[in-house]
Structures are given as structure tokens and as C-alpha cells.
Amino acid sequence: xxxxxxxxxxxxxxxxxxxxxxxxxxxxxxxxxxxxxxxxxxxxxxxxxxxxxxxxxxxxxxxxxxxxxxxxxxxxxxxxxxxxxxxxxxxxxxxxxxxxxxxxxxxxxxxxxxxxxxxxxxxxxxxxxxxxxxxxxxxxxxxxxxxxxxxxxxxxxxxxxxxxxxxxxxxxxxxxxxxxxxxxxxxxxxxxxxxxxxxxxxxxxxxxxxxxxxxxxxxxxxxxxxxxxxxxxxxxxxxxxxxxxxxxxxxxxxxxxxxxxxxxxxxxxxxx
Numbered sequence: 001x002x003x004x005x006x007x008x009x010x011x012x013x014x015x016x017x018x019x020x021x022x023x024x025x026x027x028x029x030x031x032x033x034x035x036x037x038x039x040x041x042x043x044x045x046x047x048x049x050x051x052x053x054x055x056x057x058x059x060x061x062x063x064x065x066x067x068x069x070x071x072x073x074x075x076x077x078x079x080x081x082x083x084x085x086x087x088x089x090x091x092x093x094x095x096x097x098x099x100x101x102x103x104x105x106x107x108x109x110x111x112x113x114x115x116x117x118x119x120x121x122x123x124x125x126x127x128x129x130x131x132x133x134x135x136x137x138x139x140x141x142x143x144x145x146x147x148x149x150x151x152x153x154x155x156x157x158x159x160x161x162x163x164x165x166x167x168x169x170x171x172x173x174x175x176x177x178x179x180x181x182x183x184x185x186x187x188x189x190x191x192x193x194x195x196x197x198x199x200x201x202x203x204x205x206x207x208x209x210x211x212x213x214x215x216x217x218x219x220x221x222x223x224x225x226x227x228x229x230x231x232x233x234x235x236x237x238x239x240x241x242x243x244x245x246x247x248x249x250x251x252x253x254x255x256x257x258x259x260x261x262x263x264x265x266x267x268x269x270x271x272x
Contacts, residue, residue: 043075092118185225213243238264
């Protein structure tokens with residue numbers, strides 16, 4: 001049942017968003033206070049209980065999923081060499097314990113429940129730029145087109161004028177479901193999407209308004225579990241251009257805007 005599968009996939013993706021949010025939080029606190037060299041380690045675990053009711057918004061239908069108990073365990077370690085060099089690694093183990101109707105189709109959760117590398121990157125300077133290489137949280141614009149954990153490289157250069165130039169190149173993780181659920185194995189690691197992006201931003205000195213603009217390309221090279229399906233070629237290549245200001249109108253009232261254009265092509269459907 002496609003409705004059951006879609007509802008379940010949404011819940012799994014929503015719960016797994018914690019990895020991205022915690023990665024952002026780490027970046028926010030980075031650099032506060034005096035930088036001290038050395039090694040640190042830690043971790044956390046959590047239990048989340050959800051009770052599902054009227055997933056299809058119809059009271060007369062029985063819910064295919066009744067309850068979920070999610071166990072989330074994360075362990076991390078980092079080593080700071082100096083103010084510009086740091087290595088960070090975090091591993092994860094999730095367990096999705098669903099109470100559901102066993103007769104209905106369901107997502108394959110093995111790629112999400114396996115012991116896996118959550119984040120692993122190295123920050124270092126190169127010339128006048130700062131680089132981050134490895135598995136890390138990557139963001140483009142306001143996060144409408146890209147806000148996820150990818151394997152790849154990020155580059156950031158700040159100029160004396162205050163202008164900041166950023167670039168990224170990354171590839172999706174196999175534990176993430178493919179957005180195209182028509183691909184056989186979309187929930188079993190068949191997800192190979194590559195991203196390349198460039199972004200520029202500038203914050204005004206007078207009112208602190210941040211202006212940004214970016215360009216991002218996504219190349220889909222996913223291969224289906226069934227070689228016969230690859231003949232249809234569902235691969236979708238999308239490109240994004242966006243810009244917009246953000247800032248504070250009057251404390252505590254703020255604003256954020258973004259205008260986006262998205263061209264693309266799907267060779268399988270021969271459409272643009």
C-alpha cells in the first residue's frame with residue numbers, strides 16, 4: 001500500500017532529522033570562548049515514543065501503524081590542534097521498534113538501523129580559505145534546496161570587505177531513502193546523488209542585513225536493484241539558483257526571504 005509506505009517514510013525522515021539539527025548546533029557553538037588544544041569525547045542516547053492516529057485522515061480506516069519506540073545512541077570524539085584545525089567523528093545506532101500491521105508493505109529500515117558513521121570531518125586552512133573534508137552537514141541558501149549530511153568537501157573564504165564566498169561538493173549517503181520511490185531499492189541504499197554548489201553572502205554594517213545568492217547542481221546517478229528498470233532511466237538532474245536578504249526589522253522581529261528558480265531534466269520521462 002503506497003499510502004502506508006509514504007506515511008512511514010515521512011515519520012522516519014522526520015525522526016532522523018536530529019542528526020542534521022545536532023550538527024548545526026555544533027557549528028553554532030564552535031569558536032565560542034578560548035580555543036584549547038586537546039581531545040574531548042562524549043555521547044548521548046534518547047528514547048522517543050510516538051502514538052499514531054488517523055494517518056490517512058480518515059477515522060473509518062484502521063491505522064497501519066499503531067506505535068513507535070525509537071532508540072537513538074550517539075558517541076563522539078574530537079581533537080583540536082589549534083584555532084583552525086580540528087578533527088571530529090561521531091557514530092550512531094538507531095532502532096525503530098514499530099507496532100504495525102504485519103500484512104501491509106513497509107519500509108526496509110536496515111540501512112537506517114545499522115551501526116554507522118554519523119559525522120566525520122577534518123577542519124583545516126588552505127591559503128586564505130577554511131576547508132572541511134569528510135562527512136558533514138551541508139547547507140545552501142536558507143536550506144530549502146539543500147540541508148543535509150553529505151560526504152564531500154566544503155570551502156569558505158572571508159574577504160577583508162566582509163564578503164564571504166563558500167563552495168561545496170558532496171554525495172548523498174546510502175542510508176538515506178531515495179526521493180524517487182519508484183526506484184526499486186529506494187530504501188535499501190540505492191541513492192546516489194551528487195551536489196556541487198557555490199554561494200556568496202555579504203552582511204551590511206549599518207543594519208546588519210545579510211544578502212546571499214547561490215547556484216547548486218544535483219546529478220542523480222542512482223542504479224536500481226533491477227537492471228531491467230535501469231533501461232527506463234529515472235535519473236533526474238536538477239539545478240537551482242536563489243537569492244534573498246535576511247535580517248532584523250526591529251528587535252525581536254526578524255525576516256528571511258528567498259527567491260528560487262529550478263530547471264532540470266528527467267531523461268526517463270523526457271521532460272523539462
